[in-house]
Amino acid sequence: MIDSLLVANRGEIARRIIRTARRLGVRAIAVHSEADADLPFVVEADEAVCVGPANPAQSYRNTEAILAAARSTGAQAIHPGYGFLSENADFARTVEAAGLIWVGPGADAITAMGDKINARNLMAAAGVPVAPGTTEPAADLAAAVAAAAEIGYPVMVKAAAGGGGMGMGVAVDEVALRTEYDKVRAFAERMFGDGSVLIERYFPRVRHVEVQILGLADGRVLALGERECSVQRRNQKLAEESPSPAVSPDLRSRLLAAAVRAGEAVHYRNAGTVECLLDPATGEFFFLEMNTRLQVEHPVTELVYGLDLVEEQLRVAAGLAPTFDPDTLAPRGHAIELRVNAEDPKRFLPGPGTITTWVEPTGEGVRVDSGYVEGNTVTPFYDSLLAKLIVSAPTRAEAISRAKAAVARFELTGPKNNLPFFAELLENEEFTSGDYDTAIVSRMR
Template identity: 90%
Template sequence: MIESLLVANRGEIARRIIRTAKRLGIRAIAVHSEADAGLPFVTEADEAVCVGPANPAQSYRNVEAILAAAKSTGAQAIHPGYGFLSENADFARTVEASGLIWVGPRADAITAMGDKINARNLMAAAGVPVAPGTTDPAADLDAAVAAAAEIGYPVMVKAAAGGGGMGMGVATDETALRTEYDKVRSFAERMFGDGSVLIERYFPRVRHVEVQILGLADGRVVALGERECSVQRRNQKLVEESPSPAVSPELRERFLAAAVRAGEAVGYRNAGTVECLLDPATNEFFFLEMNTRLQVEHPVTELVYGVDLVEEQLRVAAGLAPTFDPEALAPRGHAIELRINAEDPKRFLPGPGAIKTWVEPTGEGVRVDSGYIEGNTVTPFYDSLMAKLIVSGTTRAEAIERAKAAVAAFDLTGPKNNLPFFAELLGNEEFLSGDYDTGIVSRMR
């Protein structure tokens, strides 16, 4: 097993990785910005190194500073968490070229899945269902108009290099397409340094369902069930649950088989997620993207399958067998994750600030993965995620009841937060029925 691990991230995910590392007897090393010096992940690590000022480009995305920290602390491996450098193939290559262990998929898999058009084409060739769309970037507006006319409106205009719900727009006709194409292309050039645009069929009523995969050290790819991620605002997830209330046993088999094919198509190793769109009217699903990293919502899979995905990542990176029998994987119970963000619960606009009160809920089936404690300050420099409230039960109904009680018991004051929204959602008839889609939040507002 790896003996020393540098966590190239911050907040709740850094704290969560450190927790598993220390349980396994691995020396945990944190890197942090000047703004994060007082956060729990820094104090809980065995060693911590400041890698720069608050600006992520000068700290958490500063490859030279992170590698220097690894060298000075004698780290054997680097875990990137999610976000920042986690899906940067050049960083993965640099880590390995430096003689360190990269806790993630191979760089060529990250590259292959990082471009949405290339990923779509690879998946189609592997027999994974993809939505009607372009097989090459729409080089200009005329090409986009022609593609949309062939695909049929409405269409989704996507940044080919985008991810995490960023760089997308919907066009219901040619006039809207002309506006969205320029908007998405400009955004993609600014954010990703790549203005390539994909045109794809848009489904007005759709569910977002993803499958957790794990590429093992022996070359096998296994699927650890699906997660429902349809409660979203601005294409960003707020709630995830597993199993999905929309997925029957027969549909689950198809989902998992497709996800395994997707992983095998790129020789996938370590943890990853195959994201899909599900048309609830027809039970057809289509490949959306593959996230070549650990997902924010991985805890719901951990609770339903009884595994520690960070431990499994470390074992794969070390060339070890998993702790579980891949042939005997079976879900048990139900889990729901609520993302507790520092944001207005109505308009979902960021609301950072000093935390005056922070008392986490406890009890059977309640888990909190948090990045903050009382007295910390949520700064405006990073994502607004403060904690993940994860609840589990033997049934979905029991998990929901535990979620209601946990939300009510979470005592949080100071920054704006979305706990009131979750209290509303957990009483919403559409959510309670399980028959909801990605438009549920907009209908609540």
């Protein structure tokens, strides 16, 4: 096993990785910005190094400062968490060139999946279903208009280098396409340094279902079930569950097999996620993208499969076999995750501030992965995620009941938060029936 691990991230996920590292006897090293010096992940690490000011470009995305911290602390490996540098192929290569272990997929896999058009083409060649769309960037507006006419409206206009629900727009006709194309291209150039645009069929009613994959050290790629991620605002997830209430045994078999083919096509190692769009009317699914990292929502898979994905990541990176038998591992029960964010529960706009009350719910089947404690200040510099409230139970109905009780017991004052939204969601008939799609939040508002 790795003996020392630098966690190149912050907040909830840094604290989560540090918890597993310390359980395994691995020396955990935190890096932090000046703004995060008092957060729990810094306090709980065996060692901590300040890598710069609040601005992420000068701290959590500062590759030179992070590598310097790794050298000064004698770290053997680097875990990037999610966001920041986690899907930066150049950083992965630099880490390995420095003689350190990269806890994640190979840089070539990150590169292959980082461009949505290239990823679509690779997946199509591997026999993974992809939605009708362009096989090369729409070089200009005329090319986008021609592509949309061939695909048929409505279409999704997407930044080829985008991710995390950013850089997307829907066009219902040519007039809208002209506006969305310019908007997405400008956003992509500003955010990703790449203005390439993809045109793809848009499905007005669709579900967002993803498969957790794990590429083992011996070369095998496993599919560890699916997660339903259709509760979204602005194309970004708010709640997830596993298994998906929309997936039948036959569909699950096809979905998981396709995810394994996707991983095998890029010789995938370590943890990753194959995201798909599911048409509930036809049962067809289409490849959306592959996230070459650990996902925010990984706990629901952990609770259903009874494993620690961070531990499995470390074992793969160290060249070790998994803790489980891949031939006998099977899911049990149901799990739901709610992302508790520092944002108002109606418009979902950020609401930072100092936490004056923080009491986490406890009880059977209740887990909280948090990045803050009472007295901490939530700053405006980073993602609004405060904590993940995860519940598990033998059945979906019982999991919903436990989630309701846990939300009611979660005491949080100071910054704005979306706990009232979750109380509403868990009573919503569309959600409780299991027959919902990615527009559920807009219908609730």
